[in-house]
Amino acid sequence: MPQKNGVHQPTARATQQDFYGHDREEVTRLIIQGLDDLGYHEAANTLSRESGYEVESPAVALFRHAVLQGDWREAEALLFGSEPADQGGGVSIHNGDHQGLKFVEGVDENQLRFLLRKQKYLELLESKDLGRALMVLRQELTPLKQERSQLQQLSSMLVNTPDGLKKEAQWDGATGQSRNVLLQELSKSIAPSVMIPEHRLADLLNQVKRNQISHCLYHNPSRSPSLFADHMCDRSQFPLRTVLELGQNAGEVWAMRFSHDGKMLATSGQATDVLIYDTDTFQVLHRLTEHTDHVAYLAWSPDDRKLITCSHDKTSRVWDAPSGQRILKIDHHNHPGPGNLTAAAWSPDGQSFVTGSLHGNHKLCLWGIDGEPLFNWNVDYRVQDCAISPNGKRMVVISSECQIVVYNYETREEEYSILLKNKMTCVNISQDSQHMLINMANSEIQLIKIDNAEIVKRYMGQQQGEFVIRSTFGGADQNLILSGSEDAKVYIWHKENGTLIETLVGHHSPGCVNVIAWNPTDPCMFASGGDDHKVRM
Numbered sequence: 001m002p003q004k005n006g007v008h009q010p011t012a013r014a015t016q017q018d019f020y021g022h023d024r025e026e027v028t029r030l031i032i033q034g035l036d037d038l039g040y041h042e043a044a045n046t047l048s049r050e051s052g053y054e055v056e057s058p059a060v061a062l063f064r065h066a067v068l069q070g071d072w073r074e075a076e077a078l079l080f081g082s083e084p085a086d087q088g089g090g091v092s093i094h095n096g097d098h099q100g101l102k103f104v105e106g107v108d109e110n111q112l113r114f115l116l117r118k119q120k121y122l123e124l125l126e127s128k129d130l131g132r133a134l135m136v137l138r139q140e141l142t143p144l145k146q147e148r149s150q151l152q153q154l155s156s157m158l159v160n161t162p163d164g165l166k167k168e169a170q171w172d173g174a175t176g177q178s179r180n181v182l183l184q185e186l187s188k189s190i191a192p193s194v195m196i197p198e199h200r201l202a203d204l205l206n207q208v209k210r211n212q213i214s215h216c217l218y219h220n221p222s223r224s225p226s227l228f229a230d231h232m233c234d235r236s237q238f239p240l241r242t243v244l245e246l247g248q249n250a251g252e253v254w255a256m257r258f259s260h261d262g263k264m265l266a267t268s269g270q271a272t273d274v275l276i277y278d279t280d281t282f283q284v285l286h287r288l289t290e291h292t293d294h295v296a297y298l299a300w301s302p303d304d305r306k307l308i309t310c311s312h313d314k315t316s317r318v319w320d321a322p323s324g325q326r327i328l329k330i331d332h333h334n335h336p337g338p339g340n341l342t343a344a345a346w347s348p349d350g351q352s353f354v355t356g357s358l359h360g361n362h363k364l365c366l367w368g369i370d371g372e373p374l375f376n377w378n379v380d381y382r383v384q385d386c387a388i389s390p391n392g393k394r395m396v397v398i399s400s401e402c403q404i405v406v407y408n409y410e411t412r413e414e415e416y417s418i419l420l421k422n423k424m425t426c427v428n429i430s431q432d433s434q435h436m437l438i439n440m441a442n443s444e445i446q447l448i449k450i451d452n453a454e455i456v457k458r459y460m461g462q463q464q465g466e467f468v469i470r471s472t473f474g475g476a477d478q479n480l481i482l483s484g485s486e487d488a489k490v491y492i493w494h495k496e497n498g499t500l501i502e503t504l505v506g507h508h509s510p511g512c513v514n515v516i517a518w519n520p521t522d523p524c525m526f527a528s529g530g531d532d533h534k535v536r537m
Helices: 024-038 041-051 058-069 072-080 109-126 130-144 148-159 162-169 178-187 200-214
Strands: 253-258 264-269 274-278 284-288 295-300 306-311 316-320 325-330 341-346 352-357 364-368 373-376 383-388 394-399 403-408 413-419 424-429 435-440 444-449 455-460 472-474 480-483 489-494 500-505 513-518 526-530
Touching: 024 041, 024 200, 058 072, 058 178, 072 109, 109 130, 109 148, 109 162, 109 178, 130 148, 148 162, 253 295, 253 526, 264 526, 274 306, 284 316, 295 341, 306 341, 306 352, 352 383, 383 424, 394 424, 444 480, 472 513, 480 513, 489 513
Parallel strands: 253 513, 264 295, 341 383
Antiparallel strands: 253 264, 264 274, 274 284, 295 306, 306 316, 316 325, 341 352, 352 364, 364 373, 383 394, 394 403, 403 413, 424 435, 435 444, 444 455, 472 480, 480 489, 489 500, 513 526
């Protein structure tokens, strides 16, 4: 935006400081920034001239320019207030005395210096200027006395190739987005009144929408709420009524999944058959009949062309969904006694998948699409369920020994594990890859942050103590939590505030509702499967 590089003289600054309870300057600066984000640069300039306000001061504009241009001495001088050292000629764009930018309270200035100098170091390594890079490491980074492990990691990068450097540092190079990422990180430590966070108006509007959604119990639209009116969904628009009952299953229904495109529904359970329905007509497309025991788990490939089924016959099978033909059988889980296959999850690229079992030499194993084992985690626990995050970065495993184990799926290494007091029956991961949903055998469901294992919300009311029940995320924005129950009912909670909004009587009692599945492309369709051999839509 043009005014970032200079100062406008105010032409007619308004004397009224209040804007319906808000600070006039703050509102005006946010509108100027928003106009610029929308591409209305001339309108933004006009408002800046008329109001006398700028989005940011000349010093902030110069600092932004220095970071994005890789002028690290200038960036430090502008950030902290020290004059850049003489570099043997040339004129600095930073003129005169400068006191530095105002920081938020409690900022570690050496940490900010470390971030700037780390970027400088990585760019020197990328350009193969190893001599200068080594000087930066020894003379500029080491004296900052940051964590030794960080310095050791940076030191090890001296022998990397440029591609290896980017992979190890999780960094996309000087010409990528790394400088923008650095600027965003540094801006978090600069007082917002000095350097307004990027796209702040849009962020505030998103917060308004999220707040309205959090108070809308029956929120389930396929479109984002309008800003023109307060938002509230009507209960009558929520899928609360059974419209169809599917009775083709020969036994209790234990597992059920919609395909990612919502066009197919696969069901399995106590019987040996697996059924695939067309969700337009709800006619059976395929009946998969090769298993010889209960089929307790199934999972669609990312492109919906393949389906994995896991059975108590100690085999997993991969089926071609369009034809219904089996294309792969894995029976490497054989073990004396009960050694049931319990879980499966596809890698996001669809070229490999993970299976889990209670016993055997491959209790947690990664397989290629050709059936060859690619990696075996050699775990000492029994796998109850597993899930891979949609972004492919993490895998969450729950065990029969009351453990949650989180792995870095890219490196295959364990990140952390948690030992709980109660057994768990299933795990789901949200579409944004931020949260895991865990069903507990003590009639509780927990929403947990994957990054730090923080319990965000607990959902209670359903009955679960003896049987495996599979809950799920639901709703157009995954703003609902749904679970079956041992009292033959379906329970629905608002994800954000934890309110139990509906209890549906869906299956014949006595009996258990074992599994819930939400159609990912139709916000008004979900299915439940129960002990009564029925699937209810």
